[in-house]
């Protein structure tokens with residue numbers, strides 16, 4: 001996808017990866033609608049983007065992705081303000097093994113809803129232009145070796161499965177919308193600063209696991225993978241991109257099923 005002039009909606013965009021993805025898209029001439037439940041941080045990031053790239057090219061909408069009415073309304077607002085959507089990035093995520101129901105609601109249910117909303121708005125069947133949905137999963141969505149984070153791992157496995165199913169040629173033919181998953185390893189953002197409150201008694205395992213993997217990915221490496229996924233039309237749909245320190249950016253290969 002050539003990003004110049006395209007319209008993107010990104011959830012969890014106030015900080016971390018979502019903020020970095022937004023900035024990368026704006027740099028390439030896209031217009032971006034930033035969604036986040038954090039009002040203060042979201043407003044600040046929205047202002048920062050408006051100052052750098054022009055107020056007409058981005059907007060912040062406060063939205064809790066787990067609230068159906070808020071998410072639906074944010075999609076409608078984004079689409080009517082910017083004249084349709086071309087790219088939806090379901091990125092908002094949390095790690096909470098204590099309030100695990102919330103973890104599933106944010107990481108999986110809201111990504112399912114965001115995927116269906118993205119299809120509704122971009123499908124050529126509904127008069128849309130076609131487009132691309134990127135669901136931010138995790139390398140945890142491809143491994144089952146993270147005993148300290150069973151629900152987070154489950155949610156991310158779900159995101160990978162959802163993206164592969166909805167990325168199937170059958171759906172692409174109907175809607176003209178690519179659906180792909182992005183799976184980074186540990187990256188230097190706030191989510192990894194876990195506590196006993198959110199992880200329970202196994203929280204001490206996180207730094208050990210990071211150490212075992214050789215450290216944290218810089219956000220810039222994940223952005224590089226993200227842009228490749230958006231711009232490389234040869235990995236059409238149903239693709240699962242991994243970003244790791246050990247192997248860099250690559251695609252998981254699946255046998256024909």
Ligand SMILES: NC(=O)c1ccc[n+]([C@@H]2O[C@H](COP(=O)([O-])OP(=O)(O)OC[C@H]3O[C@@H](n4cnc5c(N)ncnc54)[C@H](O)[C@@H]3O)[C@@H](O)[C@H]2O)c1
Nearest residue numbers: 012016017037064065091092093138184186187189190191
């Ligand atoms: N940092 C990592 O190590 C890593 C690795 C793999 C995948 N991921 C995934 O990347 C995504 C982005 O995480 P990050 O690393 O930037 O973390 P982060 O904590 O810095 O950012 C997450 C953002 O999501 C927002 N958010 C959380 N719940 C929300 C809700 N209900 N509604 C709207 N917004 C909500 C937060 O306010 C925050 O701005 C997540 O899905 C995460 O699981 C992160």
Ligand SMILES: CCCCC/C=C\C=C\[C@H](O)C/C=C\C/C=C\CCCC(=O)O
Nearest residue numbers: 138140145148149185186192205206209
């Ligand atoms: C004990 C780790 C779980 C806590 C995770 C904290 C934040 C998660 C962010 C990322 O999405 C997780 C990313 C990668 C986890 C990957 C691998 C861990 C184990 C790998 C291994 O056993 O080789």
